[in-house]
Amino acid sequence: MTEKEKEATLPSKKDFSEWYNELLRIAEIMDVRYPVKGLYVWYPFGFTIRKNVYNIIRELLDKDHMETMFPLLIPENEFMKEAEHIKGFEDEVYWVTHGGTSPLDVKLALRPTSETAIYPMYKLWVRSHADLPLKLYQIVNTFRYETKHTRPLIRLREITSFKEAHTVHATWQEAAEQVDEAIKIYIEFYYRLAVPVLASKRPDWDKFPGADYTIAVDALMPDGKTLQVGTAHHLGDNFARTFDIKYENPAGEQVYAHQTCYGVSERSIAALISIHGDDKGLVLPPEVAPIQVVIIPIVFKDSSDVIQACEKVQQLLQDAGIRVKIDLSDDRPGAKYYRWEMKGVPLRLEIGPRDLKNGVAVLVRRDTGEKRQVPLENISHESKETLKVIQSTLFEKAVADMQARIFVCSTLEDVNEKLSEGIALLPWCGDKACGLQIEEEIGAGILGIPTDQEEGHKGHCPVCGKDASVKVYVARKY
């Protein structure tokens, strides 16, 4: 047992906050001991999960976006151009004021998000409708002087894994279609992480600073609070007018472009860890697990034939494209089970002398604990198939759990009863005053209007009693 494992006392997941913090440490995801508040350090194991997660978002975006990278530092005069945007970020932005000992003549913002770094360049790059749609993204660190409670992976002051896409279109309608496409990409991205999300249009007072409207995807965390795990914003031509991004249309006229931007961060990893983990530690969806199969040799005095058999199985699995590791340490099997369960390895293979004689291995699923014997000659097929079953089981379980915690309510009393468990769906007349009063009375937030809101009678606004024009998700939020 390593030192860390000796002192590893993972609390029950029922005490979610404690469980989450301890798990990030024991499973070696992020080290929170860095001496700047809101900045955390990736352990290599956690960083490998990040790499696998971001390979998925790259795969989805690279179908019709290009990846690039813009500078981190934004001159004050550019940053301060878009009034709404500044209002939204002026309390959060970090400034660089010196180069060495000499004060800078123009102070530089550390990007909190990159609109004001990118759009002066888009002004130079976009000339004609033939240049559109322009669809670029970057995966960078961004900085926000968050004043609410900072937490690793959830609310950082240095967002280490900020994927931001910024697109330019000929018309408002095309930009609106891109926002819908972005949300589809996020739903698929989270499906690949076996994380169900709810897409909703944020109320006007909660949209992105400078946007026409915002659509967000939220995940439901084990403590009943929702985590905003992605957002897509329709920017209209607001930024195009501010940064003079125009294109020549086929009739030869100069027209302001319409834009969108959409982002996810390491909250995607916070969600998959929180939703799938259990009292034994991480439970990783196979596609993002650094190790997908761990082989545990059950050895006694003479173990060379068992070790050889394990090495053969390892080669077979590697040839089948599976990420596999044999644990040859001299710990007892039980200590090994504990270690790899904590690390969320989806599949364990146990091979001992008796199994060898019978030509089998014992295959153990991390998500359900189910054990079964598998003939050695089928081991790679059985492993691959079981990894697929684990992926779909994790997603189905998470969907069922989320659906069971969405409550249709008609009064604020109902909502108050249910909010400790999850999300309420509540009629609303759509007036801002009523909306703010709803948030005030339930001490929670209006997430927004579900993008898949079905037609039909919505009931009555719980504040003013008028016919409700919509139903909205409300929930306690991170």
Ligand SMILES: Nc1ncnc2c1ncn2[C@@H]1O[C@H](COS(=O)(=O)NC(=O)[C@@H](N)CS)[C@@H](O)[C@H]1O
């Ligand atoms: N402090 C933070 N720590 C971790 N993730 C964050 C933090 N702030 C925002 N995020 C994540 O980043 C996503 C995009 O941020 S945002 O402000 O909503 N949108 C933008 O910045 C736009 N430029 C689109 S990229 C959010 O949906 C949220 O999931």
Ligand SMILES: [Zn+2]
């Ligand atoms: Zn009302």
